[in-house]
Amino acid sequence: MDGITKALIIGGGIAGPVTAMALQRAGIEATVFEAYDGPATDVGGMLTVAPNGLAALDIVGAAAAVRAAGRPLHSMVMETGSGRQLMRVDTLPGLEPSCLIARAELFRVLYEQAVASGIRIEHGKRLVSVDERADGVVAHFADGSSAAGDILIGADGIHSTVRTLVDPAAPGPEYTGLMSFGFGDFDSATGISGDVDTMHFAFGKRSFYGYWRQPDGSDAFFSNFPQAEPMTLAQAKAVPAAEWLAKLRASHVGDTPGERLFAETSVEQMLVAGPMERMPHVPNWYRDRLVLVGDAVHAPSSSSGQGASLAIESAVELARCLRDFADPTAAFAAYEGLRRERVQAISDQAAKTNNGKTSGSIAKFFFGLVMPIATRTFLQPEKMFGPVHRFRVDWDAKACD
Known part of the structure; x- marks a missing residue:
């Protein structure tokens, strides 16, 4: 086999278009198949793309458009219900601020950037099944059409259809x-x-x-x-x-x-x-010529502030691995090795944050007492956010090194 030359991407939200653009840069043709009849322009509320996510978008040439559509977020202030400040987190030294943007706007920008790059996005294509062959895959859609490629990438969100094809016993959200x-x-x-x-x-x-x-x-x-x-x-x-x-x-x-x-x-x-x-920890990220990316495999809760950024990072890392490995199984294994520990740690930390959000009034009272002390010791912004926000995908490095 001379390598992977054509990819089918299921899902046109965030991870799908970014994966397609990253694959294009890696010299791999990709088509995005979206279940909805048109671009999603009325979904969700606001989200942030953190410095690590913006850095990954720079690799595919989409960061400038995302920055222009959103606005910089320089500071976050944690407070008690009475308005007393517990902690202030400013943009870390040497990093650009996060970008606050409406989810629908982010979808629009990534869609337009992908189309402007020459990537084909087909709408009204709800995946129903996949035929797997020794040398490729054939995706079948609800409208009766089909498409063939070397691999199929599931970027179809937290309620992923591809995840159930990779592993029928996979956990759900x-x-x-x-x-x-x-x-x-x-x-x-x-x-x-x-x-x-x-x-x-x-x-x-x-x-x-x-x-x-x-x-x-x-x-x-x-x-x-x-x-x-x-x-x-x-x-x-x-x-x-x-x-x-x-x-x-x-x-x-x-x-x-x-x-x-x-x-x-x-x-x-x-x-x-x-x-x-x-998403709880997903045992199997790939099988044969099928692989998962973004929320389909590692969606943290919104408490992490990293859902979009992690999806963008993973999209770029997957493309880098597919660029550097001719065998899809080797590429998928390398990709999972690069991503699993990082995304699971961030997701688990967000789960702890959710526990704090659902705790009772007494627990929140004691939290308010302890938090100011903690922020002067072990909960310093650099320790909390540095490893997350300073992460960079090294596109120029070989994934197999």
């Missing part, structure tokens, strides 16, 4: 015990004090929440609402918005400025983002 809600374009007479490049995260008395000032002077905020019973996004959206808003208002009574924010907002400004989920 794990509910964190939190439901997520976002609010945007909120304009009150008093407004939120602070700079537009700072996000505030508060351990409210009953629910964790965050808030920030937008460049146009309006405010945005979110809530991670504890709910023991899991619920799908469709089920959450079926609940009357007024009912959710009443629950959120009750959960933030006594919070500063949370109580006022949730009291003054309206259902028209509310986004039901649904359950916060994470």
Whole structure:
């Protein structure tokens, strides 16, 4: 075999287009197959692309467009529900700030960058099965069409179809015990004090929440609402918005400025983002000529602030390995070896953060007492974020060295 020359990528969200662009740079043709009929322009709320994610996007030439579509986030402030500051984390020395961007905007930018690079993205292609041969694969879609390639890459998100093809016994996403809600374009007479490049995260008395000032002077905020019973996004959206808003208002009574924010907002400004989920450790990342990338294999909860960045890193690392190994099994093994420990450690740390978000009022009280001491000792920003944010994919190095 002379090497891998053609890849089929299932999923056109974040990991799919980035993988395609990275493969193109590696000299491998890739086509992206997306289940939806068009680009996703109305999905999700805000997310951050951290310095490590932006560095990986630089490799495929997409970082400048992402920076232009978002805005820099220079500082994060952790607070108690009463508004008392526990910790401030500024951009680490020598690094650029994270980029705060709407998920739909990130999808749009990556889609446009991929298309501008000459990558073909086909819509309305919901994968139903894959035929595997000694020298390649054939993907079959719900519309009756099919496509052939040397390998198939599952970039189809946390509810991945490809993951079940790689391993029918693979675990599915794990509910964190939190439901997520976002609010945007909120304009009150008093407004939120602070700079537009700072996000505030508060351990409210009953629910964790965050808030920030937008460049146009309006405010945005979110809530991670504890709910023991899991619920799908469709089920959450079926609940009357007024009912959710009443629950959120009750959960933030006594919070500063949370109580006022949730009291003054309206259902028209509310986004039901649904359950916060994470992928537990996936035993098998690949099988034969099928491999997983991004949220399909290592989705941390949004508490990590690294979901998009890790997906982008993995997309570039996978392309690097496919560039340097003629045999797909060897390439996939090298890719997993480069990624598994890092992504699992970040995901596990985010799970611990989620436990703090769902803890009771007494636990949060003691957390508020201990946190200021911890931030002066072992919870220093460089120790907490340095290994994550300073990571760089070494594209020019051989993956097989």
